[in-house]
Amino acid sequence: MTTTTATSPVLEASGVTMRFGGLTAVRSVDLTVNSGEIVGLIGPNGAGKTTFFNCLTGLYVPTEGKVSYKGTVLPPKPHLVTSAGIARTFQNIRLFANMTVLENVLVGRHTRTKEGLWSALLRGPGFRKAEAASRERAMELLEFIGLAHKADHLSRNLPYGEQRKLEIARAMASEPGLLLLDEPTAGMNPQETRATEDLVFAIRDRGIAVLVIEHDMRFIFNLSDRVACLVQGEKLVEGTSEVVQGDERVIAAYLGTPFEGAPGAEELAEVEAAEAAEATGTPETAEAPEATETPEAAETPEAAESDAAAEGTTSKEGNAQ
Numbered sequence: 225m226t227t228t229t230a231t232s233p234v235l236e237a238s239g240v241t242m243r244f245g246g247l248t249a250v251r252s253v254d255l256t257v258n259s260g261e262i263v264g265l266i267g268p269n270g271a272g273k274t275t276f277f278n279c280l281t282g283l284y285v286p287t288e289g290k291v292s293y294k295g296t297v298l299p300p301k302p303h304l305v306t307s308a309g310i311a312r313t314f315q316n317i318r319l320f321a322n323m324t325v326l327e328n329v330l331v332g333r334h335t336r337t338k339e340g341l342w343s344a345l346l347r348g349p350g351f352r353k354a355e356a357a358s359r360e361r362a363m364e365l366l367e368f369i370g371l372a373h374k375a376d377h378l379s380r381n382l383p384y385g386e387q388r389k390l391e392i393a394r395a396m397a398s399e400p401g402l403l404l405l406d407e408p409t410a411g412m413n414p415q416e417t418r419a420t421e422d423l424v425f426a427i428r429d430r431g432i433a434v435l436v437i438e439h440d441m442r443f444i445f446n447l448s449d450r451v452a453c454l455v456q457g458e459k460l461v462e463g464t465s466e467v468v469q470g471d472e473r474v475i476a477a478y479l480g481t482p483f484e485g486a487p488g489a490e491e492l493a494e495v496e497a498a499e500a501a502e503a504t505g506t507p508e509t510a511e512a513p514e515a516t517e518t519p520e521a522a523e524t525p526e527a528a529e530s531d532a533a534a535e536g537t538t539s540k541e542g543n544a545q
């Protein structure tokens with residue numbers, strides 16, 4: 225199901241396909257994000273979510289299809305996509321570990337200042353002039369995400385959850401019209417996850433449309449105006465949280481049961497048990513890592529490694545995104 229709204233499209237991806245040799249990781253995916261929207265992207269491990277993000281941001285050149293931002297087709301080059309107005313965070317955090325929190329945000333601003341990245345890093349005379357304004361803006365962003373008090377800390381010393389928030393601030397520093405978040409709450413505790421929910425609403429309220437990948441279903445269904453579910457590279461279902469939440473094919477995809485035709489009694493029982501478990505999720509159970517809907521999903525070393533390998537092989541400029 226697709227939703228049409230009167231608001232203007234910020235992102236339009238049509239027929240995006242990404243093949244790696246014989247593997248089709250993303251197959252003819254259409255997705256629109258409108259201004260003022262938060263759109264969720266879900267799907268089991270290996271469904272193609274991150275690959276789809278990589279196609280949107282120019283890290284990968286899609287085998288087929290096109291991606292437009294505010295009506296203009298984007299060239300598949302990360303720096304051009306960023307300067308057009310799309311910013312992202314990464315599933316495997318990419319910060320400059322030995323730079324301070326503030327410096328990491330300042331690097332994120334380089335597409336919006338006349339001074340280039342090297343000038344920012346080397347602190348040349350041109351940079352000094354623009355520095356005051358940039359610092360002010362970067363500090364404002366740190367206040368926005370709640371990390372202003374740690375501006376001078378090295379980013380590698382931040383707890384994991386704060387590193388994820390810092391990635392968001394760095395992405396926002398490029399003044400995007402669309403923010404892509406790849407598993408922003410992976411590794412966060414329930415309190416941090418809830419705070420991130422509020423943060424994403426606040427980002428939307430600043431006029432930035434958001435497309436977010438998450439395995440935490442409570443997070444995604446609370447947040448999203450619309451949710452699309454990818455399974456084996458294809459968009460299986462798209463609709464409001466209510467519609468997607470209740471779709472048997474989505475539930476079946478997560479449980480690994482076949483979704484063609486009507487589910488048998490056994491499968492139905494499994495689905496009901498899963499739904500009941502989710503509905504009665506208590507804070508104590510939510511604290512346990514097993515309570516996330518796909519526990520092995522978020523940050524298994526293999527997933528992180530394959531993700532890093534996938535992104536690392538194609539981008540020399542990942543850190544500067």
Ligand SMILES: Nc1ncnc2c1ncn2[C@@H]1O[C@H](COP(=O)(O)OP(=O)(O)OP(=O)(O)O)[C@@H](O)[C@H]1O
Binds near residue numbers: 269273527530
């Ligand atoms: N550079 C690459 N070369 C070959 N195969 C790749 C590459 N990048 C991704 N893949 C494959 O594409 C498929 C989709 O992977 P992707 O990382 O996009 O999934 P995902 O939905 O983000 O999963 P997860 O929830 O675990 O992050 C997987 O089978 C993966 O192994």
Ligand SMILES: [Mg+2]
Binds near residue numbers: 273274
């Ligand atoms: Mg991924």
